[in-house]
Structure formats: C-alpha cells, structure tokens
Amino acid sequence: MGSMFRSEEVALVQLFLPTAAAYTCVSRLGELGLVEFRDLNASVSAFQRRFVVDVRRCEELEKTFTFLQEEVRRAGLVLPPPEGRLPAPPPRDLLRIQEETERLAQELRDVRGNQQALRVQLHQLQLHAAVLGQGHGPQLAAAHTYAASERTPLLQAPGGPHQDLRVNFVAGAVEPHKAPALERLLWRACRGFLIASFRELEQPLEHPVTGEPATWMTFLISYWGEQIGQKIRKITDCFHCHIFPFLEQEEACHAALQQLQQQSQELREVLGETERFLSQVLGRVQQLLPPAQAQVHKMKAVYLALNQCSVSTTHKCLIAEVWCATQDLPALQEALRDSSTEEGVSAVAHRIPSREMPPTLIRTNRFTASFQGIVDAYGVGRYQEVNPAPYTIITFPFLFAVMFGDVGHGLLMFLFALAMVLAENRPAVKTAQNEIWQTFFGGRYLLLLMGLFSVYTGFIYNECFSRASSIFPSGWSVAAMANQSGWSDAFLAQHTMLTLDPNVTGVFLGPYPFGIDPIWSLAANHLSFLNSFKMKMSVILGVVHMAFGVVLGVFNHMHFGQRHRLLLETLPELTFLLGLFGYLVFLVIYKWLRVSATNAASAPSILIHFINMFLFSHSPTNRPLYPRQEVVQAMLVVLALAMVPVLLLGTPLHLLCRHRRRLRRPTGRKQEDKAGLLGLPDASVNGWGSDEEKAGGLEDEQEAELVPSEVFMHQAIHTIEFCLGCVSNTASYLRLWALSLAHAQLSEVLWAMVMRIGLGLGREVGVAAVVLVPIFAAFAVMTVAILLVMEGLSAFLHALRLHWVEFQNKFYSGTGYKLSPFTFAAADD
Numbered sequence: 096m097g098s099m100f101r102s103e104e105v106a107l108v109q110l111f112l113p114t115a116a117a118y119t120c121v122s123r124l125g126e127l128g129l130v131e132f133r134d135l136n137a138s139v140s141a142f143q144r145r146f147v148v149d150v151r152r153c154e155e156l157e158k159t160f161t162f163l164q165e166e167v168r169r170a171g172l173v174l175p176p177p178e179g180r181l182p183a184p185p186p187r188d189l190l191r192i193q194e195e196t197e198r199l200a201q202e203l204r205d206v207r208g209n210q211q212a213l214r215v216q217l218h219q220l221q222l223h224a225a226v227l228g229q230g231h232g233p234q235l236a237a238a239h240t241y242a243a244s245e246r247t248p249l250l251q252a253p254g255g256p257h258q259d260l261r262v263n264f265v266a267g268a269v270e271p272h273k274a275p276a277l278e279r280l281l282w283r284a285c286r287g288f289l290i291a292s293f294r295e296l297e298q299p300l301e302h303p304v305t306g307e308p309a310t311w312m313t314f315l316i317s318y319w320g321e322q323i324g325q326k327i328r329k330i331t332d333c334f335h336c337h338i339f340p341f342l343e344q345e346e347a348c349h350a351a352l353q354q355l356q357q358q359s360q361e362l363r364e365v366l367g368e369t370e371r372f373l374s375q376v377l378g379r380v381q382q383l384l385p386p387a388q389a390q391v392h393k394m395k396a397v398y399l400a401l402n403q404c405s406v407s408t409t410h411k412c413l414i415a416e417v418w419c420a421t422q423d424l425p426a427l428q429e430a431l432r433d434s435s436t437e438e439g440v441s442a443v444a445h446r447i448p449s450r451e452m453p454p455t456l457i458r459t460n461r462f463t464a465s466f467q468g469i470v471d472a473y474g475v476g477r478y479q480e481v482n483p484a485p486y487t488i489i490t491f492p493f494l495f496a497v498m499f500g501d502v503g504h505g506l507l508m509f510l511f512a513l514a515m516v517l518a519e520n521r522p523a524v525k526t527a528q529n530e531i532w533q534t535f536f537g538g539r540y541l542l543l544l545m546g547l548f549s550v551y552t553g554f555i556y557n558e559c560f561s562r563a564s565s566i567f568p569s570g571w572s573v574a575a576m577a578n579q580s581g582w583s584d585a586f587l588a589q590h591t592m593l594t595l596d597p598n599v600t601g602v603f604l605g606p607y608p609f610g611i612d613p614i615w616s617l618a619a620n621h622l623s624f625l626n627s628f629k630m631k632m633s634v635i636l637g638v639v640h641m642a643f644g645v646v647l648g649v650f651n652h653m654h655f656g657q658r659h660r661l662l663l664e665t666l667p668e669l670t671f672l673l674g675l676f677g678y679l680v681f682l683v684i685y686k687w688l689r690v691s692a693t694n695a696a697s698a699p700s701i702l703i704h705f706i707n708m709f710l711f712s713h714s715p716t717n718r719p720l721y722p723r724q725e726v727v728q729a730m731l732v733v734l735a736l737a738m739v740p741v742l743l744l745g746t747p748l749h750l751l752c753r754h755r756r757r758l759r760r761p762t763g764r765k766q767e768d769k770a771g772l773l774g775l776p777d778a779s780v781n782g783w784g785s786d787e788e789k790a791g792g793l794e795d796e797q798e799a800e801l802v803p804s805e806v807f808m809h810q811a812i813h814t815i816e817f818c819l820g821c822v823s824n825t826a827s828y829l830r831l832w833a834l835s836l837a838h839a840q841l842s843e844v845l846w847a848m849v850m851r852i853g854l855g856l857g858r859e860v861g862v863a864a865v866v867l868v869p870i871f872a873a874f875a876v877m878t879v880a881i882l883l884v885m886e887g888l889s890a891f892l893h894a895l896r897l898h899w900v901e902f903q904n905k906f907y908s909g910t911g912y913k914l915s916p917f918t919f920a921a922a923d924d
Contacts, residue, residue, distance in 0.1 A: 099463060099485045101654070102478060103420045105453040105914060107133075108427065110415040111443040112404070116435035117413045120442050121397045121917075122183040123434040128918030129427055130417035131454060135405040144402040149186070153395035156193055159200050160388050163380050166203055170377050177385040183393035183919070192387050199380060206373045213366045214303035217359060221300050222268045223339045224355040226313045227348055265316040265327050266341035269334055271295060274312040277334050281316065284326050289318040315341065393919050400917055416447075418454055418914055453478045454914035461519070465541040466491065473899045474909020479654060481647050483903050490640065490902070491894055492541070496548035497636065498834035498890040501842060502559040504882055505549025512542035545891075555610045556625075556835075560878070561842035563613035571614045575601035592619040597692040625839075629832040631683045637828025637901070638676045641821070644905030645669055651906060663745030667738035668817060668905075674735040676825050678728070679705055685720055708732060743814040747806045754801050816904075824901040830893050838886050845882065849874045 108130070112120050124130055136144060167174055184192065269277055274293050281291060292315045299308035314336075318324055331338055342348045404413040419427055424446075431442040455476050459467045467484045469491065476482055499505065516539050518524045527533065535542065557563045576599050595618040597603040607613075611628075615621040645668050652660040682701045690698045703717045708728040719725070853870030903909070 099457060099459075099467075100482055101480070102455040102457050102476060102482065102911075103422065105418050105456055105478070106421050106424065106446045107449040107451075107453070108417050108419050108424070108444050109447050110417060110431070111407075112413045112415060112431075113435060113440040113442060114410070114412060116437070116440065116442060117401060117404070118186060118397060119437075120431055120434040121400050122393070123430045124427070125393065125396060125400070125917055125919045126180075126182065127426065127430055128916045128920060129423045129430075130419045131914050131916050132400050132403045133416040133418070134403045135414070135416060136403060141402075145406065146398040146401050149189075149398045150395060150402070152189060152193065153391050153398065156189075156196060156387075156391050157395070159196050160384060160391070163196070163200060163203065163384050164388075166207070167377060167380055167384070170374075172377060172381060174381060174385055177389045180919075181386055181389050181393075183397055184390045186394075189391075189394060192391065195383060196387060199376070199383060203373075203376050203380065206369065206376055210366065210369050210373060211303065213362055213369060214301075217362045217366060218300065218303040219337065220355050220359045220362065222311065222313075222337050224352055224359070225296050225300070225311070226266045226268055226315075226339050227342070227352050227355070262317050262319060263324055264341040264343065265318070265324070265331065265338065266314070267331060267336045267338040268296075268311045268313050269331075269336045271310055271312050273334050273336075274314070277314075277330070277336070280330055281327060284330060285318065285323050288320070288323050289316055289327065291316045396917070396919065417917075420456055420914075452911070455479075455911040456914040457482055457484070462540045463488070465538040468537075469541075469895065469898070470903070470907075471913075473903060473907075475911045475913050477908050477911040480908065480911075481650050481654075481906060483647075483898070483907055486643075486647075487898060488544070491898060492544035492548040493552075494636070494640075494831065494897055495545050495890050495894040496552040497633075497831045498893060499545070499549045499838055499887060500552030500556045500558065500835060501561070501838065501882075502550050502553035502564075504560070504842075504878070504887075505546045505551075505553050507546070507879070507883060508542060508887065509546030509550060512539050512546055515539040516543060545887075556839070557611045557613055557616070558839060558842070561839065561846045563611075563616035565613045567608045569614045570603065570605045570607050570612055571595060572602055572604055573614070575599060592617055594619045595621075595624075598695075603692070626832070626836065629835050630829065633828050633831035634676075634825065635680050635683065636831060637825055637897075638672070638680050640828070640897070640902055641824055641905060642669065642672055642677065644902045645672060648906035659749050660746065663749060664742060667742040667745070671735045671738045671742070671818065672821050674731045674738075676821060678708075678731055679825075682720065689720065704728075739814065739818060742817070743811060747803070747810050750801070750806055751803055820901075820904070827901055828897065830897070834890055834893055838882070838890070841886065842882055845874070845877055849877065 110120075141147065164174065278291055278293060281289060294313050296311050296313060299310045301307070302309045316327055318327060328338070342351055400415075401413065404415040407414055424444075428444055431444055435442040455478055457467060457476075463484065466487050467482075469487060470476070470482065470484045496505065515524070515536055519536075519539065524536065527536070553559060573593070576593070576596065579599055579601075595602070595614065611625075615624060618624070645665065648668075649661060649665055652658065652665065679701070682704060686698065686701060697718075699717045699720055703714055704720070704724070707713055707717075707725075709732060711729055711732070713719075713725055849870060853867055853874075856866045856870075
C-alpha cells in the first residue's frame with residue numbers, strides 16, 4: 096500500500112505492443128489492474144476504429160446472454176458465480192462461445208415456444224369444457240319457450256319468408272372486467288333481439304402467459320337471424336372473446352366434455368415432458384452462462400482498450416500511452432515480457448515526459464476507504480498534494496463525538512459497527528442489495544471510530560443516556576453549603592436542585608479526576624456551567640483545526656517548489672488567523688488559569704475585550720486581564736491588517752516579476768532549459784502547483800498566456816475568502832457547542848418524559864415489571880430512532896461541513912481526477 100499522506104508518483108508510459116501479442120498483453124494488464132489507457136484516437140469515431148467488428152460481436156453475444164439470463168430468472172432459478180478467476184479467452188475461442196450460446200438460445204426459444212403453444216391449447220380446452228359445463232342451456236331453452244308462448248299468433252300465418260327461422264347460439268368466455276361492456280354493447284347493437292347469459296367460473300384457470308390464476312366469465316347468447324349473428328361475432332372478436340361451438344343436445348354435450356377431458360389429460364402429459372426438457376436446457380444454461388458471460392465481458396474490455404491505441408506506420412505494432420504508478424513499473428514490464436515472449440517479439444515500455452497533470456492515485460484498504468471517500472466527495476485531490484484523509488481518520492470522529500458525546504449512545508453505535516466488522520467476510524452480508532444497509536456497511540469502520548470517540552467524550556461530559564455516573568468520589572461537599580446556608584426542610588422540599596457555589600468555605604474539595612463532576616447534574620446552574628465550558632471549548636478546537644489546515648499548506652508549497660508562498664501566503668495567513676482568533680484562545684486559557692472562584696464575580700469579560708480590540712477602545716467597567724493589554728491588542732490588529740495587502744499583492748507581483756525576467760532571458764538559454772526539461776525522467780513530478788503557477792510555466796506558449804488581470808483576480812478572491820472565512824469559520828465551529836447542548840437536552844427530555852414516568856408508576860415488584868416492559872421498549876425505539884439515527888445523522892453532516900469548508904479549503908484544492916486503471920475486477924466480482 097502506498098503512502099496516504101500524498102498521492103503516489105504516476106508516470107506516463109508508452110507501450111509498443113506487437114500486433115500478434117497485443118491482445119494477450121492488454122488482457123494481462125487487465126488482470127493486474129495497474130495502468131490507465133489514454134485515448135490516442137479521440138478524433139476517430141467509434142465506428143471507424145480498428146477493432147469495432149470484434150466489439151460488435153461481443154455486444155451481440157451480450158444481448159444473447161441477457162435473453163438467457165432473463166429466461167433463467169423467469170424460471171425462478173439463480174445463476175451461480177463463476178468458479179475462480181477466468182482469464183480473457185483467446186480471440187479464436189469467441190467463435191466457439193458464440194456457436195454454443197446461439198445453439199443453446201435457439202433451443203431454449205424452441206422449447207419455450209412449444210411450451211407456450213401447449214399451454215394455450217390446454218387453456219382453450221379448459222375454457223371450452225368450462226363453457227359446456229356451466230349449464231347455460233336449460234335456462235335459455237326455458238326463456239325461449241316462454242317467449243314463444245306469449246308471441247305465438249292465434250291464427251297461423253299461411254307461410255312467409257321467416258317461417259324457417261331458428262334460434263342460434265354463440266358460446267364463449269371473456270375476461271371479467273370486459274363482461275359488462277360486452278353485454279351493454281350487444282344489447283344496443285342488436286336492439287334486444289338476443290338473450291345473453293353470463294356466469295363467472297367457480298375455479299380460476301392458469302393464465303397461459305403469466306402462469307398466474309385468472310378468473311373468466313362464460314356466456315351463452317341466443318339470437319335469431321343471420322345479420323344479428325354477424326354483429327355478435329364481430330363484437331365478440333373486438334372484445335377478444337374465446338368462441339366455442341355449442342351443442343344443444345345433452346348427450347352430445349356430455350360426449351364433447353369427455354373428449355375435452357381426454358385431450359386435456361394428453362396435453363398435460365406432453366406439457367410435463369416439455370417442462371422437464373426445459374429444465375434440462377436451463378440447467379445447461381446455468382453451467383454455460385456465468386463463465387461465458389465473464390469471459391466475453393473481459394474480451395470486450397480488451398478490444399475497447401485496443402481501440403484506444405494507435406497503429407504504427409509499419410502496421411506491425413500498436414502504440415499505447417498509459418498512466419502507471421512508478422512503483423508498479425517493474426511489474427508492468429514483467430507482465431509485458433511474459434505475455435509477448437510466446438510470439439517471439441517482446442513488447443516495449445518506456446517513460447515519456449508529459450506536461451499534462453497526471454491522475455491521482457491513493458491506495459486504500461477496508462479501514463481507510465470510507466475516510467478517503469469523505470475527502471473525495473468534496474473533490475479528488477490534485478496530483479501529489481497533501482491528502483486530508485489520514486488526519487480525517489482522527490479529526491472527523493472526534494468532532495462528531497464532541498456533538499454526540501454520550502457513553503450509552505456511543506456504545507450502541509460502537510457495538511453495531513463492531514458487529515458489521517466481525518461479519519464483513521460473510522457472503523450474505525457482502526451481497527445484500529438494500530441501499531441503506533450498503534451505506535452503513537461501507538462506513539462500518541467510520542461508525543466504529545465515531546462510536547468509540549463518542550464513548551470517550553461521553554465520559555468527559557459524564558453522560559450515559561443523559562444520566563451522570565459517580566465513577567470517582569465527587570469533589571464537592573453539599574453538606575458545607577447546607578450547614579452555612581441554614582436551609583430548612585421546607586426549602587429543600589421545594590427546591591429539588593440547588594445552586595453550586597464554590598465560594599462557600601469547604602464546598603469545593605478538589606477537581607474531579609476525569610471529566611465533569613457528577614454533582615453538576617443535580618445543580619440548578621449546571622446548564623450555564625456547561626454552556627460556558629462547551630462554547631469556549633468549541634472556539635479552541637475550531638482555531639486549532641483551522642491553524643492545522645494552514646500549516647498543512649506548507650507541505651504543499653515545499654513539495655511543489657513554491658517557497659515564495661511560504662512568505663507571501665502561509666506566513667500572512669497564520670499571522671492573520673493567530674493574531675486575531677489565536678489571541679482569543681489565549682484570552683480564554685489565560686482567564687481559566689488566572690481567575691479563581693473568589694474573584695469570578697468581578698472577572699473581566701473576554702467578549703467585551705475582543706470587541707474593544709477591533710474598535711481600539713476600552714471599557715472603564717471591564718478591567719484588563721494583564722498589564723498593557725490594550726497596547727498588545729492594538730499591535731495584533733495592526734499586524735493582522737498589514738498582512739492583508741501582503742496576501743493580496745505578494746504572489747501576483749512575484750509571478751509578474753519572474754515572468755518578465757524570463758521574457759528578457761536570451762533565446763539560447765530558453766532552448767537549454769527546454770532540452771533539460773525533456774531530459775528529465777518525468778517532467779510531471781514537481782510541476783503542479785496552483786493555477787498561477789501553471790499560468791507561469793516554462794514554455795513560451797504558457798509565458799505568452801500569462802494574464803496579469805486573471806492572476807490578480809484569483810488572488811483577490813483567495814484573500815477575501817480567507818479573511819472573511821476566518822471570522823465566519825470560527826463562528827461556524829460554535830455548532831459543536833450547539834449540537835452538543837441539543838443532544839444532551841433531547842436525551843434528558845426523553846428520559847424525563849418516558850423512563851422517569853415509567854419508574855414512578857408502580858412500587859410493587861410485579862406491577863413495576865409489567866409496566867416497565869412497554870415503557871422500556873418505547874424508550875429503546877425512540878432512543879435508536881431519534882437520538883442515534885436522526886441526531887447521529889445531524890452530527891455527521893455538521894462534522895462533514897466542518898471538514899469540507901472550514902478545514903480542507905485552507906490547503907486542499909480538490910481539482911484533480913482519479914487514476915481509473917484498466918482492470919477486470921468488476922467482471923470477476
């Protein structure tokens with residue numbers, strides 16, 4: 096694993112791959128995952144590249160794989176993962192894989208088609224049998240008899256064109272939601288010259304396509320006349336009804352039912368054999384598909400990488416340019432040598448200079464991946480600038496714990512993260528598809544440290560589910576206050592919480608060994624004490640955190656050879672920050688050390704002193720903390736303000752002066768510098784500073800593009816952002832105090848409104864046990880939902896903001912891009 100404090104050194108390497116061994120070499124590089132290919136054919140469309148035919152063949156195979164995968168999923172089966180890591184197959188094996196896959200897909204299509212046809216036939220037979228067995232006939236016959244008896248004329252007509260009319264029948268089945276509309280349309284279109292009977296099947300039938308149970312409505316329609324019959328048939332066709340022949344004689348109907356049942360039984364046997372053969376075909380698909388899918392995916396990736404290479408003038412080799420970590424160059428050369436020796440011509444790799452900014456490569460492991468992800472979410476760092484991730488491993492959980500400090504809540508979070516860490520190698524845990532679970536599992540080590548640090552700050556605050564614990568003897572003696580104050584029993588009964596006064600003789604016996612004394616949880620003035628403590632602690636932590644960010648910028652300037660920035664940027668920034676807000680921290684600590692409890696009532700106000708410092712004034716009622724304080728404060732303000740023009744004009748003037756000196760340099764000297772630059776093993780190692788530095792590069796084109804207005808504008812924005820940011824960022828760290836207070840008070844309210852009421856309901860053992868079970872369950876659910884999830888997410892977001900805005904912008908630009916190596920790791924997974 097490379098260094099996390101700075102991205103690894105990355106070199107631009109040119110590869111000469113023999114045409115016969117190019118596929119093998121690139122396949123080997125994909126297995127190792129060491130290099131990122133540059134596209135040397137950016138001006139060529141994807142359809143005009145050398146290996147576009149091979150890529151299309153792989154894509155056609157992937158379409159076939161998708162069809163087979165859907166068929167396996169449709170059958171309720173699961174594809175097993177491929178056994179081991181399969182290499183990319185040789186190009187000659189692509190035809191074999193394609194033939195096997197196409198043959199298997201065609202066989203599966205044929206079997207599926209036969210199965211579907213058999214299911215449709217069986218469904219039609221079942222519907223026909225259901226129509227014949229519903230018993231519409233007797234009712235309709237009775238209806239016709241009754242209708243005929245009413246309308247039969249008393250005198251028989253001597254004969255006419257309608258004397259041969261007979262009643263005809265149409266029987267069929269329709270989906271239930273279409274039946275009302277069908278009945279209304281038949282009645283209106285035929286003007287009532289029909290009698291229709293609709294009945295719902297008692298037993299649902301299996302749908303031939305979806306396989307789900309579906310209900311059907313059977314109908315029997317009687318009518319007179321051929322024209323009405325044509326209308327009925329057209330309407331039923333529009334509603335996609337299933338029409339079957341209807342037999343009026345009961346004997347013929349029973350015979351037809353028996354024949355239908357016999358045909359259904361034969362179709363079921365044939366369908367069973369078809370399904371058994373289908374399961375065999377799907378079994379072969381399960382064996383063939385996973386390895387073939389992984390191999391074809393790798394083969395397509397190899398051809399896509401080869402499409403990024405250019406062809407030499409002799410057409411005997413391919414030329415590729417790749418980014419590779421310097422420490423991986425021996426492994427790269429060995430891989431190329433091993434892959435190309437079988438062809439008789441060895442591949443060649445050598446470093447070439449580059450004026451393009453290399454990609455950023457920071458190797459991570461299970462522990463550091465989540466912290467690096469926090470940094471990369473803000474922006475990927477520029478090449479070889481200081482990486483904030485190692486410091487975030489400590490500062491992020493600590494600032495979170497300052498806002499979330501509670502022993503009980505931190506312990507629950509720690510145990511939850513510890514369970515995920517211990518189970519991280521189980522396949523069921525890794526392959527879980529729930530997005531929320533994946534988020535928690537990916538940050539399990541971050542949660543582990545957040546919970547651990549929360550336990551630590553909980554001991555500092557002496558809070559466990561909002562309750563204080565007496566681990567050590569208290570350093571306060573309330574008995575001395577009671578003896579000297581003369582409190583009566585009635586006064587103590589009315590005042591359950593008393594004000595702690597350290598000025599009373601014998602009350603304060605000494606400091607508590609670790610954290611806050613538990614007696615403060617019973618004091619009436621505990622909130623004002625904790626507010627003062629946490630507010631000042633937040634300011635101290637914020638100033639230290641920001642100053643540390645400015646100091647980290649020194650390592651960037653030293654590494655990139657920008658030593659002038661140490662005097663023109665880092666020193667003014669530190670002077671401005673520490674001269675104003677560092678002095679505020681000094682006043683807080685000085686007051687803690689110099690002012691005792693006896694003279695606390697007359698102690699000067701730090702806030703008033705800090706305001707008077709900027710106004711160059713003094714308050715008669717606010718005495719100074721130390722002699723000649725006003726002179727020191729005035730000098731610090733003047734010094735801080737004097738750093739603003741240095742920060743604003745120093746770097747631009749230096750760049751302009753250096754630019755003019757280079758323009759006056761003789762031409763021969765410039766050529767020597769360029770030759771020396773090209774002779775370097777890698778010209779991109781130390782050549783990437785800020786935007787102004789890149790504008791003032793060594794080449795004539797870059798020198799001609801230096802625009803003074805842009806340089807001054809960039810530096811002015813940086814100066815205004817830093818100076819105003821020092822004020823706003825210091826105030827922003829007060830969120831540590833606010834969130835810590837909110838978490839403690841919310842925990843206190845939850846305890847008082849739930850557990851305290853539950854503990855006071857029952858005094859007997861049995862009653863208390865029955866009452867406390869639901870109350871403790873409600874307390875546990877609300878603790879997890881409100882205090883752990885909601886409050887934890889709030890503290891997490893605030894800690895994230897403090898790192899992104901207040902800390903990282905002091906030294907971290909985040910304008911780079913990651914090294915994306917060509918690898919088969921995704922295909923193997």
